[in-house]
Amino acid sequence: MAHKSDIQIAREAKKRPIQEIGEKLGISSDDLLPYGHDKAKVSQSFINSVQDRPDGKLILVTAINPTPAGEGKTTTTVGLGDGLNRIGKKAAVCIREASLGPNFGMKGGAAGGGYAQIVPMEEMNLHFTGDFHAITSAHSLLSAMIDNHIYWGNELEIDTRRVVWRRVVDMNDRALRQITTSLGGVANGFPREAGFDITVASEVMAILCLAKNLTDLQERLGNMIVAYRRDKSPVFARDIKADGAMTVLLKDAMQPNLVQTLENNPAFVHGGPFANIAHGCNSVIATTTALKLADYVVTEAGFGADLGAEKFMNIKCRKAGLAPSAVVVVATVRAMKMNGGVAKADLGAENVDAVKSGCANLGRHIENVKSFGVPVVVAINHFITDTDAEVQAVKDYVASQGAEAVLSRHWELGSEGSADLATKVVEVIEKGEAAFAPIYPDEMSLADKINTIATKIYRADEAVMDGKIRAQLKEWEDQGYGNLPVCMAKTQYSFTTDPERRGAPTGFDIPVREVRLSAGAGFVVAICGEIMTMPGLPRVPSAESIRLNADGDVEGLF
């Protein structure tokens, strides 16, 4: 069976003018700020005008631990959105924006795949509506203002060794990871060590994605800690007086972006925080706006359910007052086989035993999600090599866990292939059994929160924190940050900190190497492993073959 590539399918899309997509959600063309003919922002004034409407039902799409076989979480998110529309429901999809820089290292990615995609694909991998550029600008302004403050006399008594605010650029540039700035003499300031992260790692990105509105945005920006004094007291972005101008730079970026699926259904693509040092979900404002405009909103979170769903529940939903009505856990027969010990090269051959054995990973995610009080549907994202017996093995296993699994063929067939999944999800939601609650209370100590996630979600024996880390957490509690949720930074490939340990391992600890306070975003990051905040380019970056062809189409980006 010869299939078209994602980009071929995307280029053949029969896109409708974005105003028509807006109309489906009751947004007039005056309230849509177009960016070309197929992208638009929803105006802040319109968003303000719908705040009193009731909310639709929120559905989170998450997945097992990712494997090299691919699970298709975004594909399923898009497919489910189209499936819901196909069965007559008013549904919208909410996903994250892509980062520009990495596309010039490895090839860029589709938003979804096959016949379950969001378009325009090229633009979403390039500048899109400029949101990430706005974040880079706002971040860079604060960077410049900090060094400028020091230059003009350092009235705030910033310890130049303790400036924790790094710079950002939306490009993979390892040469900027660690630098020395302000060289060259008096006119250029006081030399100090510094460095750049990639834009998606900026706390500004996390804040944009968690802020409820522009007032909340400015408040959070002001709360960011940018440096410490010699006495270790914090200096805030507010002290630098950068929060107002940063908000001005971000006012357009705060408006959610509306695009469409291949089937011309509405999709919000907005925000894209790192899924490790941040919470990895699309913006709160996109999700809450979509919930006012659609009866069903399908969204996703980064990585597998142990990281993505956990943060979605404990950080995003808690902070934004959201309550998901159902969770779809995406699994594939191939990924089950890999979790069952099959090598990637051997995935083509039927192996029901390996599928059964790999299902333990899926089972733990189902149990975890249920522990938040939300019902689960498993979507088996169909691959053409899957055999009936293998699919049945997954279904049987899921049934034994008190949930239901539905085979979904959206990649191949679009909404025709996901209508069954959509029907099942609606059925589960209409039972009304969802009773969402985060798995730890605000009042729990930071160390206990970390330990709760490690033991209840990962099933570790304990989270190991040395005295220095415990003292730091205690200090933040004393400063009033004890009520914040924690944001785990850990490999996405395993419940453990060892990416090679697939399945449902037991008998391990989670060592916490470092903790960081994102006082503006509003969480404490617990780093359990190596976290790269500025990627490099590979030996032969994809940029070398990216170009415009004679028709003006982009070649080499995909």
Place this chain on the structure above:
Amino acid sequence: MAHKSDIQIAREAKKRPIQEIGEKLGISSDDLLPYGHDKAKVSQSFINSVQDRPDGKLILVTAINPTPAGEGKTTTTVGLGDGLNRIGKKAAVCIREASLGPNFGMKGGAAGGGYAQIVPMEEMNLHFTGDFHAITSAHSLLSAMIDNHIYWGNELEIDTRRVVWRRVVDMNDRALRQITTSLGGVANGFPREAGFDITVASEVMAILCLAKNLTDLQERLGNMIVAYRRDKSPVFARDIKADGAMTVLLKDAMQPNLVQTLENNPAFVHGGPFANIAHGCNSVIATTTALKLADYVVTEAGFGADLGAEKFMNIKCRKAGLAPSAVVVVATVRAMKMNGGVAKADLGAENVDAVKSGCANLGRHIENVKSFGVPVVVAINHFITDTDAEVQAVKDYVASQGAEAVLSRHWELGSEGSADLATKVVEVIEKGEAAFAPIYPDEMSLADKINTIATKIYRADEAVMDGKIRAQLKEWEDQGYGNLPVCMAKTQYSFTTDPERRGAPTGFDIPVREVRLSAGAGFVVAICGEIMTMPGLPRVPSAESIRLNADGDVEGLF
């Protein structure tokens, strides 16, 4: 007389949807890529479709050497465009985009002033349509690819001490002027000295503004010299294989931006290269497109006529095959008085003698412009303190120089105040006396080109170049760059290199301190004084008071 501020007037503008503005030029809404409701890009396919049409008449607005009194060059450009439309001509305006970073140091600027402005003013001072962000991205990609090439084995044998490609950011950040990169060990590359300029100083900006189309853009990007080997042979961006991907990043930015004047006439605002280390004109593609769509196109160039008009003629017009039909030199009575030795505090009092004496500066600019074979009209940009006798003194002087001066009151009255100027300009153009030619041929040596500008335009005794500079110029000639025009980098406040010497000085030399090759943009820069390519922020940056007010309007930016 109580006048409203520029921002007050701009906010009261009765803007028409950008599609209506496009219609005035025969651009259908399909061919306009909207950015919100009041900004749009003109599609590349539409631009391609009008290439066989005849060109309208091109009018350059330039000025005397700027003084602290203000001349109002952009204001007059906009006023003349509106005036031409008022007298029944189909006219468009072409000006440059504003740089983001400096707005957070000093307050941002209007495009024009009073009742001769281009809107939307806030957006033009913030992200606008993202062109500068695209330039920053393309520039940053090349930066990352150079260090990545070195990291992975340096096959091109780049001498890391001779990387001439600096990084850029669109922010005033003095701490980044001089830095050391790739610190921190093997994984981060080879430590080297580096630095950041502000985005408008990027050669990518100059190229975007000089490229005729996307093919030409990619060719020029590939031609950029990024480093030298130990044997001093150049390494090009093409060798790094960055030119294709940079072009992809710039494809939207290459499409000119359409906005409107307060009187709803079309204005193209596109590109913004530095007026010293680059040529300081809006993009060639905006100007050539406007000439296909309008009968009269009014544009401007940076600084006074000695720098701006000279580069417009010798670089932009030469390279793009443009031939201006008339030049408007803007002068004010106040500036004439300052040139005549009056202090700024005393400008309010009538002083006809000082006006007469200061006119020498204006006279030299008139003569210079005429030396390019283009007829001159002087626009006296009216200030309410001007007396009839002072205005008459300027008119008499200009008449004695074989040109005509027209009093223009567009700032106060919009097109009603500039209709006389428009009528005069049309009259001069219809005489058909323009016979444009650059003042030096391509074949002249680089040193002689520099000397020609210094002696013929500035009226210096000679351009002084030491042996090292002459040897460098000779080397570039040997490498095939001898046919390039030169781009002078000199203070804009005087014909000399001393900003304090107003009027029409004689008996001075122009010392050339340094020369640089912009092989992609296609000019040799002759630096005659201090050139700052990365500004800093002041002690109290305007950013500290920029914020959104309760109505969502931007406060403190203007």
